[in-house]
Amino acid sequence: MNSIQEVIASAEQHCVDRGVRLTTKRKQVLEGLVRSESALSAYELADYCSKTFGKTMAPMSVYRILDFLEEEHLAHKLNVANKYVACSHIVCDHEHGVPQFLICGRCHKVKEVVIPKAAMTAIKKTVNEADYTLLTPKLEINCLCETCSRDAATEN
Template sequence: MMQIDSVIQHAEQHCKQRGVRLTTKRKQVLSALVQSNKALSAYDLIEHCKELFDQSIPAMSIYRILEFLETEHLVHKLSLANKYVACAHICCSHGHGVPQFLICGKCNKVKEITIPASTIDELKQNAQQAGFTLVSQQLEMNCVCDDCLKDAA
């Protein structure tokens, strides 16, 4: 699990270098995502911010904050689950491959892994041959985590 203080510090530095601010509420939302080991919806984040920071943040503000954090590559929106996760690579200073998300359909736990760009290139070619254009390189896979699998046994 990521160290929250370290993540926030790196995120602040990232934002400062890009000429934008990581406000207190943006930090709170990012912290809530980092502390969670699963994907959270905007409404989950409203509850988390109430519990963790005693802050009541309106839904529209949460959505604007998430949009900012996504634009700054600090969080990822998972279309499959319509939820958000903190980027696993906030503290890294080097480039990574294409993100792929393994999402547990039972408990919403998410694991971000990277796949080689060559795999995406192959997928793009296959899509083009089928008459489609790949719009997003982000891959999301509906899975069951080992913990949920054990619980089901």
């Protein structure tokens, strides 16, 4: 597992390589996402930044920052929850497949995984055969994390 400092340093280098700036506020929002095991809303991130860094950040500013982080592939928006997570591959120096998200329906913990390209090809083919066009290949899969699954088993 990488430290927060390593992730931020990798994100900064990524931005330098692409000719964009990872400003202080962008770093603060990214840090909030990296520290959280759950997806966060812009309002939750604004609260995090206010409490952690002692400066008020308007939710609209956070939304603009999240748009930037998404555009730079440093964060992902979970459409179903309308919340955001940090990309789990920020410190990697190689390309990854299309991100897929396992979302615990109980504690809302999120894990980013990559499914085989053959699976995405099959999904796209099925969509096309149904006379639809795939707009985003990202999957958000509702499931239970190991902890919640174990807790649910002991409750029964």
